[in-house]
Amino acid sequence: MKPHNYKDDEFIHLVYKGSKKDEMIEIPFRDIESMDLNKRGTPIPYTMSNVVNLERYMLLYWSPIIGSDSIILFLHLWEYCDRKSGVDICYPKINELALRMGKTAPTIRNILKKLEENNFIITIHRLNRLHNNKETSPIYKLRQTIPLISKEQYLKLPESLQKRHDDYMERFATGTDLEWFTYDSNETIESLKANGDKIISSKSREEIKAVLKREQEEEFIMANLGDDIKNTLIPNKEFLELLMDYNFSKASAEIYFQNSIVLYDSSIFTVHIITQSSSQKEFLENGLNEYQQSNLRKALDKIYEESIYDIKYFTAEQYIMKILKG
Structure with a gap:
């Protein structure tokens, strides 16, 4: 107490x-x-x-x-x-x-x-x-x-x-x-x-901001991930094309997922979708309707050839923090 x-x-x-x-x-x-x-x-x-x-x-x-x-x-x-x-x-x-x-x-x-x-x-x-x-x-x-x-x-x-x-x-x-x-x-x-x-130190937080400002977040993320997750990266262009195969229009696929980073943690059957902005992340978490969510899961199941248990969304800054925290 x-x-x-x-x-x-x-x-x-x-x-x-x-x-x-x-x-x-x-x-x-x-x-x-x-x-x-x-x-x-x-x-x-x-x-x-x-x-x-x-x-x-x-x-x-x-x-x-x-x-x-x-x-x-x-x-x-x-x-x-x-x-x-x-x-x-x-x-x-x-x-x-x-x-x-x-x-x-x-x-x-x-x-x-x-x-x-x-x-x-x-x-x-x-x-x-x-x-x-x-x-x-x-x-x-x-x-x-x-x-x-x-x-x-x-x-x-x-x-x-x-x-x-x-x-x-x-x-x-x-x-x-x-x-x-x-x-x-x-x-x-x-x-x-x-x-x-x-706890991430103030110095590390400033370094993260510098990485984001230089738009090198994908390079930083990939350099600091283990091979088991790093090798699951899907190029953004390929991901957008696959979404269109699963009933996303070209416009909606590009608006929702443009420049996003998609990775897969097979140990917990969870896909990580990393966005550039908090507004993009918030929309993906709360703005997709049930039909779009279902089609997204089908696309991810196809990519990773497994039944996906969960999808988690992060901003680039949040994901870099997650990496640094181990």
Whole structure:
């Protein structure tokens, strides 16, 4: 659940694909909001008798593993959330956290990284749409339950704490075994990426505009496509002639499809028709009557010798974006 008055549409929320931050993946905010960190790893059971100001399990068993600073910072992050309303997302500035903790900003970042590696938080970066996509402070999605430590973390505890942990497991987690390896927080990020969309940089967008201005979009598209799709290109003249064989008049074929690029993705039985303008694309999507749509499909079935499942329309700019996004 998002914080009260949080204007998620003002920001581009993203994660980095690689450690070098060379590629950004935009994440829909609804995916962040609906993400349930409590399902990552095995949660410990919650009981009132086992709670002090800080959950005993975290105090006794996580503290030796991640350090007291990590635990205190985790508590600070919750102070930014309206827990009564179920909010588990916050966006404090690093410098403000540093002041609260009496630490340097780099130290706070290292602690946040440790919390994320152990599945207490997930960090989502942001670009501010209202300020020319300038990067601003990230948001943090917080776990509401305390995860069990892993088997290898358990073996790093002093023997006396291992015995206390054995007692805890016997009393509160009967039938639950410690997993050998800590749940990899990268799996959570990967699950977000699955529904994300690669962000195209401002520099790349300017390059695309230059390509369109020089009217070299077909050359660019063909140079950046795989052979499996590139080899399906139908010359525009040949395509127009075939449409006329399927009851399109010469005038309508030229008006609707002049200078369009036609490609076929056989993996999903889908034809891509790429237009030069958004008005041409909009007309093809909404202006063709049922008779024309049926004849277009028949023509495409003939060209590709398969039953076409779908036809998708793009402007040249949209298609180049699609290529760059992979």
